Structures are given as C-alpha cells and as structure tokens.
Amino acid sequence: MSVIERTASPEAMLEKDTLAYLGPAEAKKSEGEFVPKIVAFCCNWCSYAGADSAGNARASYPTNIKIIRVPCSGRVNPLFILRAFEKGADGVIICGCHPGDCHYTTGNYYTRRRMALLISMLDYIGVDKGRVEVDWVSASEGARFAEIMNKFADKIRTLGRNVRLEDIRCRN
Amino acid sequence: MQRIGVFVCHCGTNIAATVDVSKVAEAAKHEPGVVYAVDYTFMCSEAGQNLIAQAIKDYGLTAIVVCSCSPRMHEATFRKVAEENGVNPYMVEIANIREQCSWVHKNMDEGTPKAITLMKTAVAKVNLDAPLQEGEAPVTKRALVIGGGIAGIQTALDIADCGYKVDIVEKEQTIGGRMAQLDKTFPTLDCSSCILTPRMTEVAQHPNIRLFTYSEVQEVSGFVGNFDVKILKKSRSVREKDCTGCGVCMTKCPSKKIPNEFNRGLNFRTAINIPFAQAIPNVPVIDKEHCIHFKTGKCGICAKVCPSHAVDYEIQDEVIEEKYGAIVVATGFDQIDLHKFGELGYGVSKDVISSLEYERIMSATGPTGGHIVRPSDGKEPKDIVFIQCVGSRCEPDDRRGKTYCSKICCMYTAKQSIMTCDHIPGAKCHVFYIDVRTPGKMFDEFYRRAVEQYGVDYIKGNVGKVTPLPNGKLRVHGVDLLDQKEVELDTDMVVLAGAIEPNPSIRPLATKLTLSIDNNNFLNEAHAKLHPVEAATAGVFMAGTVQGPKDIPETVAQAGAAAVKAVALLAKDKLKTNPCVAQPDELYCNGCSVCANVCPYGAITYIEKEVRDHGVRETRRLAQVNPSLCKGCGACTVACPSGAMNLKGFTNRQIMAEVDSVCQ
Amino acid sequence: MQELIDRAKELLKDGTVVRVLGWKKGDLPYNPEPHIFTSAEELDKDFIYNGFCGANLSKYMIAATRLEGKTLVFLKPCDTFSFNQLIKEHQVKRENAYIIGVGCKGKLDHRKFERLGLGDIAEISGIELTDECDRIHVKTVYGEEKDLDYRDVMLERCFFCKTKEHQIFDEKMLDSKDTVAEGADRFEEVKKIEAMAPAERYAFFRSELSKCIRCNACRNVCPACNCRHCVFDNTKYDTPQKANASSFEENMFHVIRAFHVAGRCTDCGECSRVCPQNIPLHLFNRKFILDADDLYGEFQAGSDTTTPGPLTAFTFGDAEPAAGLERSRG
Numbered sequence A: 001m002s003v004i005e006r007t008a009s010p011e012a013m014l015e016k017d018t019l020a021y022l023g024p025a026e027a028k029k030s031e032g033e034f035v036p037k038i039v040a041f042c043c044n045w046c047s048y049a050g051a052d053s054a055g056n057a058r059a060s061y062p063t064n065i066k067i068i069r070v071p072c073s074g075r076v077n078p079l080f081i082l083r084a085f086e087k088g089a090d091g092v093i094i095c096g097c098h099p100g101d102c103h104y105t106t107g108n109y110y111t112r113r114r115m116a117l118l119i120s121m122l123d124y125i126g127v128d129k130g131r132v133e134v135d136w137v138s139a140s141e142g143a144r145f146a147e148i149m150n151k152f153a154d155k156i157r158t159l160g161r162n163v164r165l166e167d168i169r170c171r172n
Numbered sequence B: 001m002q003r004i005g006v007f008v009c010h011c012g013t014n015i016a017a018t019v020d021v022s023k024v025a026e027a028a029k030h031e032p033g034v035v036y037a038v039d040y041t042f043m044c045s046e047a048g049q050n051l052i053a054q055a056i057k058d059y060g061l062t063a064i065v066v067c068s069c070s071p072r073m074h075e076a077t078f079r080k081v082a083e084e085n086g087v088n089p090y091m092v093e094i095a096n097i098r099e100q101c102s103w104v105h106k107n108m109d110e111g112t113p114k115a116i117t118l119m120k121t122a123v124a125k126v127n128l129d130a131p132l133q134e135g136e137a138p139v140t141k142r143a144l145v146i147g148g149g150i151a152g153i154q155t156a157l158d159i160a161d162c163g164y165k166v167d168i169v170e171k172e173q174t175i176g177g178r179m180a181q182l183d184k185t186f187p188t189l190d191c192s193s194c195i196l197t198p199r200m201t202e203v204a205q206h207p208n209i210r211l212f213t214y215s216e217v218q219e220v221s222g223f224v225g226n227f228d229v230k231i232l233k234k235s236r237s238v239r240e241k242d243c244t245g246c247g248v249c250m251t252k253c254p255s256k257k258i259p260n261e262f263n264r265g266l267n268f269r270t271a272i273n274i275p276f277a278q279a280i281p282n283v284p285v286i287d288k289e290h291c292i293h294f295k296t297g298k299c300g301i302c303a304k305v306c307p308s309h310a311v312d313y314e315i316q317d318e319v320i321e322e323k324y325g326a327i328v329v330a331t332g333f334d335q336i337d338l339h340k341f342g343e344l345g346y347g348v349s350k351d352v353i354s355s356l357e358y359e360r361i362m363s364a365t366g367p368t369g370g371h372i373v374r375p376s377d378g379k380e381p382k383d384i385v386f387i388q389c390v391g392s393r394c395e396p397d398d399r400r401g402k403t404y405c406s407k408i409c410c411m412y413t414a415k416q417s418i419m420t421c422d423h424i425p426g427a428k429c430h431v432f433y434i435d436v437r438t439p440g441k442m443f444d445e446f447y448r449r450a451v452e453q454y455g456v457d458y459i460k461g462n463v464g465k466v467t468p469l470p471n472g473k474l475r476v477h478g479v480d481l482l483d484q485k486e487v488e489l490d491t492d493m494v495v496l497a498g499a500i501e502p503n504p505s506i507r508p509l510a511t512k513l514t515l516s517i518d519n520n521n522f523l524n525e526a527h528a529k530l531h532p533v534e535a536a537t538a539g540v541f542m543a544g545t546v547q548g549p550k551d552i553p554e555t556v557a558q559a560g561a562a563a564v565k566a567v568a569l570l571a572k573d574k575l576k577t578n579p580c581v582a583q584p585d586e587l588y589c590n591g592c593s594v595c596a597n598v599c600p601y602g603a604i605t606y607i608e609k610e611v612r613d614h615g616v617r618e619t620r621r622l623a624q625v626n627p628s629l630c631k632g633c634g635a636c637t638v639a640c641p642s643g644a645m646n647l648k649g650f651t652n653r654q655i656m657a658e659v660d661s662v663c664q
Numbered sequence C: 001m002q003e004l005i006d007r008a009k010e011l012l013k014d015g016t017v018v019r020v021l022g023w024k025k026g027d028l029p030y031n032p033e034p035h036i037f038t039s040a041e042e043l044d045k046d047f048i049y050n051g052f053c054g055a056n057l058s059k060y061m062i063a064a065t066r067l068e069g070k071t072l073v074f075l076k077p078c079d080t081f082s083f084n085q086l087i088k089e090h091q092v093k094r095e096n097a098y099i100i101g102v103g104c105k106g107k108l109d110h111r112k113f114e115r116l117g118l119g120d121i122a123e124i125s126g127i128e129l130t131d132e133c134d135r136i137h138v139k140t141v142y143g144e145e146k147d148l149d150y151r152d153v154m155l156e157r158c159f160f161c162k163t164k165e166h167q168i169f170d171e172k173m174l175d176s177k178d179t180v181a182e183g184a185d186r187f188e189e190v191k192k193i194e195a196m197a198p199a200e201r202y203a204f205f206r207s208e209l210s211k212c213i214r215c216n217a218c219r220n221v222c223p224a225c226n227c228r229h230c231v232f233d234n235t236k237y238d239t240p241q242k243a244n245a246s247s248f249e250e251n252m253f254h255v256i257r258a259f260h261v262a263g264r265c266t267d268c269g270e271c272s273r274v275c276p277q278n279i280p281l282h283l284f285n286r287k288f289i290l291d292a293d294d295l296y297g298e299f300q301a302g303s304d305t306t307t308p309g310p311l312t313a314f315t316f317g318d319a320e321p322a323a324g325l326e327r328s329r330g
Helices: A011-031 A045-057 A078-086 A107-124 A142-159 B021-028 B046-058 B071-084 B098-102 B108-127 B148-160 B177-181 B192-205 B248-252 B290-294 B300-306 B355-362 B410-425 B443-453 B506-512 B552-570 B595-597 B636-639 B651-664 C002-013 C040-046 C058-064 C076-087 C108-113 C156-160 C188-194 C200-209 C218-222 C247-261 C270-274 C283-295 C323-327
Strands: A038-044 A067-071 A089-095 A132-136 B002-011 B034-042 B063-068 B091-097 B135-138 B142-146 B165-169 B211-212 B214-221 B226-233 B318-325 B326-327 B334-336 B352-354 B383-390 B426-433 B457-460 B463-468 B473-482 B485-491 B492-497 B499-500 B525-527 B533-535 B540-542 B574-577 B582-586 B605-612 B617-624 B644-646 C019-024 C033-037 C073-074 C095-102 C121-125 C135-139 C145-149 C170-171
Touching: A011 A089, A038 A045, A038 A142, A045 A067, A045 A089, A045 A142, A045 B071, A045 B098, A067 A142, A067 B108, A067 B651, A078 A089, A078 A107, A078 B651, A078 C247, A089 A107, A089 A142, A107 A132, A107 B046, A107 C188, A107 C247, A107 C283, A132 A142, A132 B334, B002 B021, B002 B046, B002 B108, B002 C200, B021 B034, B021 B063, B021 B108, B021 C019, B034 B046, B034 B383, B046 B063, B046 B071, B063 B071, B063 B108, B071 B091, B091 B108, B091 B574, B098 B108, B108 B651, B135 B463, B142 B552, B148 B165, B148 B177, B148 B192, B148 B211, B148 B326, B165 B214, B177 B192, B192 B211, B192 B605, B214 B300, B214 B318, B214 B506, B226 B326, B226 C058, B248 B300, B300 B410, B326 B552, B352 B355, B355 B492, B383 B410, B383 B473, B410 B443, B410 B492, B426 B473, B457 B473, B473 B492, B533 B552, B540 B552, B582 B617, B582 C040, B595 B605, B595 B636, B636 B644, C002 C019, C002 C040, C002 C073, C002 C095, C019 C040, C019 C058, C033 C040, C058 C073, C058 C076, C073 C076, C076 C095, C156 C270, C188 C283, C200 C247, C218 C247, C218 C270, C270 C283
Parallel strands: A038 A067, A038 A089, A089 A132, B002 B034, B002 B063, B063 B091, B142 B165, B142 B326, B165 B211, B326 B540, B352 B492, B383 B426, B383 B492, B426 B457, C019 C073, C073 C095, C095 C170
Antiparallel strands: B135 B574, B214 B226, B226 B318, B334 B499, B463 B473, B473 B485, B525 B533, B533 B540, B582 B644, B605 B617, C019 C033, C121 C135, C135 C145
C-alpha cells in the first residue's frame, strides 16, 4: 500500500498553506483569547422552538453560538457545514426533532445517516473529531437545549481553533 | 437591489435591557440594501405596525427585517403588515433577538454584538429573498370517512349536516362498530344500542351520506382537496336494493356452525348472516369461506327461499373510484389477543373471558339474551373476579402487552361489576387493580357507587395465576398490596380487562395515506397539543380510538372536531398552498429520482419534457414538484447531488449567506 | 479479440445495433480509448480489447443510449455494476443497449510499467484475455526487452475484484480469470488510515490532495458523476468553485464529490485510475462504503436496479451520528 506511506508532519502542511497566503507575520498574529465561532442549525419545529424555550426559561448559553433556522434538519446540506468551516467556524451543531417526532415524518432519519457518514469522513481526513455534532431537541426541552449548547461550546473551546478546515482567505 | 427596512423592537425591556437596540438600528444602516432602520418599544403593537407601514410608503421598502421575538411568535403578524402595505409577505425576515439573544445573555456587552450579528444575518437572507406567491388548488366538496363506528358515524353526520357529501367506508357488513357490541355505557348506564342505533339510522337516511359497507379503501392518490380513492366493494352475494332483511335465509341456511364474530365467538352463526337485528344496512352477506354453495356448487337454499329473489351468487366485487377533498380516519380499536396470557386461564378455561366477551354476555342482543351465565355450563355465576390492566401498563420489555393505559377499563369494569350485581342478586364481584383511574365527569362517583353501594371488593394488586379446579370453580392467586398478603379466591368466572389496541387494518391504510403511526400503531397527530385531530398529511383527519384510547364521549367530541376541520377544508373554493416548497431547476435536473426516493409526501413525480439548454433542444426526464403536496421539508434538496432542487424561502444561497454572516 | 469484432460486425450487419461502443487502439500501445464504431471496416481497423482496456464504458452509455437505435457495448464484470446503477438512476435506457458481457483477467496499470522503467512501451505481448500464459513480454522504444509476471503490473483494484460474474448482459463472450489476491480486503488501506493519529491522517490527505490540479478527470470518468451540471459549476449555489485556489477547496472538492456519489459508487476504481496526479481517490469512496456497510448493513451499488442506497433509506433504529466516529479506529 505504497499510497499511504508518504506523510509529512501536519504542522508543516498547515504552515505551508497558511504561509502561502498570509505570510509569516500575519500567520502568527491570530493568537489571543480563543472565542470559538459556532453555528447551530435548528429545525423550525422542534429545536428552534427548543431554543425559544431556552429563552423563555432564561437558560443561558454562550453568545458565540448563532442559530440558523431551517425547516427540517434534513434540509442541512453537508455543503452548508463545510461552508461554515471554510468561513472560519470552529464547530457546527445540527439539531432536529427526536427520531420519530419529525414534523415531516422522516427528515431526521435521513439527517442521521447523512451526518453519520459526514462526521466520520471529516474525522477520517484528520479534521478534529467532534467539530460537527448532531443532537435531537424537542420544543419543550429548553433547559436541555442550553445544556447541549454549553457542552458543545466547551468542547469546541478545548479543541481550539479550526485551522485544518478553514479557508484562510476568509480569515478576518 | 432590495430596499430594506430594519425594525428593532425593544419589547419593553425584554430586549432593551440586554441589547442596546439603538446600536443595532445604527449598525443596520451600514448593511447592504438597508435604506431605513429604526428602533421602537413594541413593534407588534398597532403603533409599531403603523411605523412599518409608514416606512414602507416613505422609503419604498421592498423587504423588511424585524429584530424582535421569535418568528414563531410574530412572523405572521409582520407578514400581514407587509402584505397590507404592498410588500410581498415572504419578503419579511425576523431576527430573533429576544428568545435567542436578550433572554439568554447576561448584559449589553454580550447581547448587543450578538443581536447585531443576528440582524446582519437576517439582512443577508432578506437580500436574497424573492417574492413568493401562494399557490391555489381546487377542492372536491366531498369527504371520505373510513370506519363506520361511532367515531365515523358522528363525523359523517356532522359533515353531512353542514351540507357536504360524505361517503363512509366500513370493512364490516354493518356500521356500528364496537359500540354496537356494548351493553350499557358508563357512567350513566344508558343502553349502548339505544343511543347508537338512531344515529345509525340517521346515517342510512341522510341524503348527503353514502354508505359503502363490506368495503375497503384500496388505493389513495392525490393530495389535500383532491384525493383520488379506489374503494373495493366486496360482493355480498345479495342485492341490497332487493333485500328486505326478513332473515328467512338465515333460518334456512344449513351451514350453522360458524363462530359468531359479533358475539366474539361465544355462539354460532350461519353462512348467510346479519350480525344483529339493528344492522345498517340490514342486508346479509354470504360468507364465501363457509357457504356450501361457494365451496361445492351445491346447496343454493338461500336463493330458493328468498322471497324477494335478492340472493345472487354471481355478484362480483366492484371497484368504485371517487374524488374527495378530505379524509377522516376512524378505524377504531380491537382488544388485544389474550391467549398470550395463558397463566390467567384465558383459552384454558371457558369461564375466563375478555371484558368485551362479557359485554356480549350481558347484552340483551347477545348469545344468552342478556342472562349472565358461565360459558362452560350455562349456570349463573355467584362470584366473579375482574382483573384489570391485562396487557396495559406493561413494562417496555414485556412483549405481550402495551406500555400505555387503555383508559376505559377502570370505568367499564366498575360498570360491569355494578351490572352484574343488578342482574344477579347476591352476586359478589372482586376487582384486582393497579390503580383506579376515574378522571371524568361523574366517573369517580360512579366508581364509589360500585364500592359503597354494591359492595364490589376492590383489591389493589396483581393476579399471578388462575387455575381451574375440579369442582368447576376457578382459583385466583393474587396479591393484596395494601394488606401485604397473598390472596386466593375461588370464583365462578374471571373477566379480563384486556388492553385495547388500534384495529390492525390501520397499518396498510396508514401506508396508503402516508400517515405516520407510533410504536403502538396509533396514528400520530400533526401536533399533539395544537393539531390533535389532524394528520401530518394535509387533508387527512382522525377521530376516535385510532388516535389513542378513548371513551365514547371523547370519541364523539373528537369526531365533531375532525368533522369541523374537514368542513373548514371543504368550505374553501380554493386552497392556498404553502409557497415555501421545493423547486427543481430544469436545466440542472438529470431525472435521477433520488429526490423522489426521500420525499415523504410523494410530491415529486417525473415528466418527459422538452428543454432548451444552450441552444440544444432535447427531451429530458425531469423532476416535478406538486406544490399542493410538498410541505417544504427540504430533504430532497440535500439528496440532489447537482443542487438542481432548491427550497423556496430557504434556498441554498440564502442559507449559505446566513452561514457566511454568522461566521463573520 | 477477433471473436468480439466478428460478433460486433454480425450485430451491426443484421441491424440489431447501429453502433458499437468499445475500445479503440490508442496512439501508443498502452492507451486504448473508448470509441463508438459504426462500420465493420472501422472495427477491423481499430477495435481492441486487451489488458490496457480498463475504461468503464458504462458512463459513455448515458450519451449513447440517448441516441436513436441500439448501441452494442462491451462491459467487463465490474462495469456491469455501474450499468445497473445507471438504470436505477434513469440515466441509461436499457432498451437502447445491447450488452456483451466480456471476460476479464485483470487490467494493467501503466504506472507500474513506468516504475519498472518500462513505461515507453513499443511492443507488448501476453496481454490478450485469450493468451494462455500469464507472462508479459515488453519491448521498449529503447530496445530494452523484458518478461514480466502479469500480476506485477496489474491494477491495484483488480486484486480486490468484486466478482467475475456479469450483473447484467444480453450475451457473454470470453471467459474471465480469477485475479483476487489471497486474503484481499479492499478496505485494508482505509483501515490503515483510520488507525493513524488524526494529525497523521490530516497530513496524509493534505499531501495527497494538494497535488490536485482540478483537471476533473475523476469527475468526467465517474459513472456516478452523471449530473448534467456539477454542483461545483452551479452558479446558483455558492459552493467552492472549480478554481483550485486554496487548501480548503482542494480538500472539499474530493470530500463533497465522494459524498455525492456515496451509496451510488460501485467502487469501480476509475477515479484513481485516471487521476494524472496519482491521488488515491478511491480511499474516499471506500471509506463511505465501509462506514455505510458497518452502520447500515452491506450494500453493493449496482448489484441490482432497484434496492435503494444507504442514503436514500433508513431504519428507525439507525445508529446515532456519533457512531460514525466511534467505529473509526483513530
């Protein structure tokens, strides 16, 4: 299996990509306190309503989580997730109705399969595990929504900045 | 380029306390396309709405962003304002800066920047919004009710009384359903048949109602307002228009040893049969499986004796095709098979019977003419044990039963014990129960009457075993949890309050109607609280126990609700359809069918269509979305690899723009 | 080979087919190309079928079956999976195809000749399917001559051959010879990568994908890439575009492409065969196949024309998305 033996150090690969675009001085500048950018895709019927419930219950979660409303978790194209990473997101979480409760009957079943394969693939190409997560939140689970968001934000903070997937041209 | 107005709501202090609203409005002014931005105390108030209306006029706005509470709250309000003032209602986007910002963040340092990002994201999306038009579809002014029990009867009558045509499809040969099998009804103890049969007659005589008994729904296509249904009308071998229901055929039929389903197999019926005297229609059916003529070609007695020459062995099954605007599913329930509970003696001793069998025994139209006797020897029982929750409230891993409460058993057991004492003076009734649940008008009073007035012996506890004794009695081994002791009772008869489950016919029917059913085969409502009689499939409603365990008044109430929903649909001349539906791009579609494979509504079909692509004319297989069927979930848009399928209102570019904005 | 030409001429002559899709002699002995023949003379002159005819002709049938009249096509056993899959996706018209299932004894990898210093082949023998001997005789343009074992220069994919049985055909010609290596596991490479540390995996894929020149050969040859317009060329979709401008796009192009063919990819291996930069693209497809097989049960795209793929089906008890992570060994 000759094909998989040629490996350079990952740092070298990253540095090469970054340097090529930003130059050494700029590349070093991005240090400082790390506040991750997190995109949450929430289905309109359960999870977005769950986020509203979190609001009603004043259950707080970090400001760096921004919610994008989609009709169904099945509307979330892997391309959207990759787009988020390209633009510098550090984590993406997709929330849908609990399996069996989908407003559209079957949408989240497809989400479950698509995302299982996508997450596994991102891990396979060496992007840190767990930058993409899927969870099911019902409209009534406001407290749980906040809890999931807090946990996810903590995890992403530990994982650190997404440098392996972002498009450095989009850095700002 | 859009001319966008941004309206930032304070929501009193709900938003303004943790978000610097004026800063948000100020920041909005620098966003592309924004020509006007303002903040105001209550955007949803009349004054707030007027402010939007005025700004539309003054600034010629083409799109609106409202930074306020959740779109689930006031999106409709602001869309209406837009529409009334000449802006397409789908050119409105809401930035949720209350539930998802001011309420979950501590102070302005946190809230303001996030609110600004949310505002920018909404602006990014609205910049790509396109005016959408609600579609229109005609409505066929006729309803179909599937199931002719009390739920179906009530639904049909209510719809018919509103002036709309209704067809009832009932798989049995008569309407009436389970209620026709019951003796008295709790807590009033009025006779079930006496209150049901007038309604059945009303159905038969109603000019707006057509009845298809001994029929089944074979195929359903189409969509809300426009269902095409094929109904299989099975042959009764008796001409309905000629039969007078005199019953001579039944008395002469030589094939007499067929277990009588209506009496739950407690006695026998003939091959040509009317299940009960008040049946509607009062026309027999020849059971081809047992009829000697159909089995051997001989006999033919019924045809010979029929005074009106109504028997015709040559009648064939018929398929009726009809269009409907609305469909109500009311297929009802059945009792679970109690043979699985062999330890309780069911199927072992004839004197261990189900509660529904007991109803037949108590009923004046039943196999014993309403005399309560033991099935084994025909003697009057002096001591009866009722066991509740047989197969209800089981542990999830107990495959024999159901996890849910069957709801009606507590009350009918009380009724049955009261009726037993009334029928047999001096009889003793014992009831083994887990809990007695009596939430209902006059329910608890009724139960207390059983205990206090009739001396029914309620024992909190389970029964482990019922063993037949050589002397013909049954020994009941149970526990009394209150006294913490084992109980042994020798009794004459045991009645099991078996769990109820949806009639098994719902499974294939749910597939035909693309309805979702839960793990117990009960139909799922579109929303458990707010749409309790609507199925997720538009234009399909549900009534009665097909949705969950219910007693008669609840069933009737739900039937009325389903009827109103159906009528509300039929009353419309045109249906407005949700414009946020999937839309394929003809030039990108390659007709691969992957989108149709994931569509839960069957909304996608394929056509051969001539297209012009870069000057080339060719006929291509293309996906086509029926906007009346599509509910806009977007599953197809992701399945489509080329991005040919898009979702209006949530387009790929819009979501990408939101992602970009959020990540800035 | 001659029997294939004869049969094709016969079918042309009796009007069964109006054209023949096969392989045409290339300008060099090792680069035959897919070609549509319309006359007996042309077939006699240029038709070829030997060890270098690795091209999967199913993809070309998308265009061919849209033409009027039947097209005769020669399909190797592995190509027939693609054909079935294309029927499933309504991309080929079965009634416009006459399929001759042709035998196969593994196809050759010119790169392996190159590595042996024998890339510039002038003459070669022993590569016909009907050649009894498993030895190849090569003569280079420099006059160097060498005998080789057939398997020493065989395409990697043939060691993991799915089957030598055709999945769909009208008639079969020439017998196949088994090529599967003992104990071969087509997921071996994937599992090896899964076992690496994440940083190593990242470095490996970056080093591979940074070679991509976006020539789109993989996309053009892939039978599953049958979109009329690729999403990467879709101006109504703000996807990363074709330009090979950044590491992100290098990474994402192939991940997205693999995702889009997931559940439809028959693992024919053409993407890796045609990549001029020698990127092992099949490693993406096989990863998806391995995951889907593990999580949702084994599935081979194209083994029939009806079974839905893993991404257009589901069961109520499917594994949660995190399970995809748990099963990877890294």
